[in-house]
Amino acid sequence: SIRMARLLLAAVLAAVALSQRPKHKDQQGTMLIDMADVGESCGDSYTGYAIVDGSLEKCDNFTSLQMGGMGGSNNSAYEKFKCKHLRVHGVFKSGKCVCKDKYKGPICNEYEGCPSDKPSLLNSVCSKNGCAHDGTMAIGSTQMECICKDQWDGRHCDRLACWRLTNRGHDKRYRNVQSSLTCECGQHYEGENCATLKSCEKNGKFENGVCVCSEGYGGETCGHKCPAGQVTCSTGSIFSVLLFVPMMAAVFYRLL
DSSP: OHHHHHHHHHHHHHHHHHTOOOOOBOTTSOBOEEGGGOBSOGGGOSSSEEEETTEEEEHHHHHHHHTTTTSSTTOHHHHHHHHHHSOSSEEEETTEEEEOTTEETTTTOEETTSOTTSOEEETTEEESSSOSTTOEEEEOSSSEEEEOOTTEESTTSOEEOGGGGSOTTOGGGEEEETTTTEEEEOTTEESGGGOEEOOOOTTEEEETTEEEEOTTEESTTSOEEOOTTOSOOOOOOHHHHHHHHHHHHHHHHHHO
């Protein structure tokens, strides 16, 4: 029974995770590579990147360069690539990518005036890694940026994006409160976790706690226009997840 309880708990946690969309991809849809997963040798790198002699390198380019396949160690094209894609505060000088004045480190994000436990500078304040709200520095397809948690977005996890707290198709469940950098329930939602419908959009009628949509419309609040020729449509429901979680939690409690 303990084993079953653990399996049910895992199912609960998975259901909760599916209801959120934290930022782990860049704007091109490419998965971000956490700097914590980058090793110190291209020989055993599974990310395609490595920190070699204190410098973040793209292994295929770096290896080819070392073997003389890219025109020698002063290959300006690769150095320009590093400055643009693999550095936070890099600058191209005399054929090399170097850190801007007062910056150092493998990706040029460590500021000389900051302490070792908060070596990076973010909005003129020393921080752990240059990412706000407990984000983590990562490699993107076009630049260095942060993997963000919860409702945070942007290159440095400093932009509020409350839609990330729910799954695709239900972006209006929350809305941003920029003045306090918090999230609140959207116009048609209320209650704990904004999980209760209270009204519908103009193409829906609120009946017994749900929205009954007019022909040609779908979604929780009837704000989704169906494809041409389709009378009804659905975007899927976050509420099925929210109902599943407490139900599984109750079963888990009984098994213990």
